[in-house]
Amino acid sequence: DSGVTQTPKHLITATGQRVTLRCSPRSGDLSVYWYQQSLDQGLQFLIQYYNGEERAKGNILERFSAQQFPDLHSELNLSSLELGDSALYFCASSVEGQGRTGELFFGEGSRLTVL
């Protein structure tokens, strides 16, 4: 158990719909990261938040948005869903101190299926 909690674990929805994925980081971790993993694209970095502010941005679509709340939990919003958005969405957290080292702690993921 990494200490990172993601909900829901599974989600099935239809094209055009909107969903929200939730992530609670490990206690004390200030940074939250979102990744998308599909069969053909591998593990893709989407976005990072640090203490409520966006820190780094990866291959996140404009239809997707995220935020980190004052209690440090994060939500990833996916809208106008397409079949290709079906994937495992992982959240990770890290302490993100002042150093250049550190490790990411991943949750168990949210599996999204778009029909």
Next chain:
Amino acid sequence: LAKTTQPISMDSYEGQEVNITCSHNNIATNDYITWYQQFPSQGPRFIIQGYKTKVTNEVASLFIPADRKSSTLSLPRVSLSDTAVYYCLVGDMKAGTALIFGKGTTLSVSS
């Protein structure tokens, strides 16, 4: 960002030592090398991290030559449960460059 190159797949047998090499020719001075392990439908799990020379922990060793243009993850005496995808990441957590996963190496361990 330092680009990494790993073998796509490797096969081994139980009890053998497995060495997975990662090439990162344009590694920057502030970059660290980190390895993760991922099982199907699970999030990646941190294995080991290093900057230069050799790092060892309870599950693996990481060998980094002086020029740091490559690194080798060594798994001693693998078992069936070590069958997984192994990713090499090169970057700087502070700068946010240590976040990119490549395609990884799929290790298959047989009995």
